Amino acid sequence: MKRLARSIRKKYRYFVDAKTVTIDGVTLISDRDRIPLYLRDLMYREVYEDTERNILLKILKRGHKVVELGTGLGFISLLAARICGSENVNTYEANPAIESLIRENFRLNNIEPQLHMRAVTRDGRKLSFNAADNIISSSSFERGVSGRTLDVDSEAFSEVLRAHSPDVLIMDVEGGEYELLMSDNLGPIEHILVELHPHIIGREKVNEIRSHLGAKGFAVESNDRKTFHFHKIRPT
Known part of the structure; x- marks a missing residue:
């Protein structure tokens, strides 16, 4: 039906x-x-965004603190803000070409997640970013798609975690997940919802991410296509 x-x-x-x-x-x-x-x-x-949406609707609770890396058009951050409260959702987007669309979507819903128009990297360096004409293919990796290359500011991943202390990390950064998720300190995060991109970073690096997160106490709770939900397992 x-x-x-x-x-x-x-x-x-x-x-x-x-x-x-x-x-x-x-x-x-x-x-x-x-x-x-x-x-x-x-x-x-x-x-x-059905894979992310279906998982988030199951795990998000009022008051959860959420950090999203890769805002896209703002759908997931809006969904999170409806559940958790706008003040608890911080979302980062590197592509300046879509800022107006994001903010218009926020206004349409009368919801204002905290939008940061910059990339997130391990070290906060200036980033060469490929802003694709195909919105969802924009990436810090050269992918052979039409668009333009921009130098964008970034914030260090450790600083993002320190500033916002998220319970939930949402990540769709078109290959940038390897650099970030291989970090030693993942702070207070309980849930990681990430789209993994073996076609960009290779299957070996995807496997490294999964092994590294396992060593940090995260287990795969579920996955749907390329989207994985890792949940922090607390000692009993």
């Missing part, structure tokens, strides 16, 4: 050329002049 309802809503959205879409209570701009068609289709079908 839910699948049928989604199908009906999708057809209606295409019929009226919907300029916004609401998914799980979060409204997003879906204007064809501003959003790539493939991304718009994901929104219309209500499968945009």
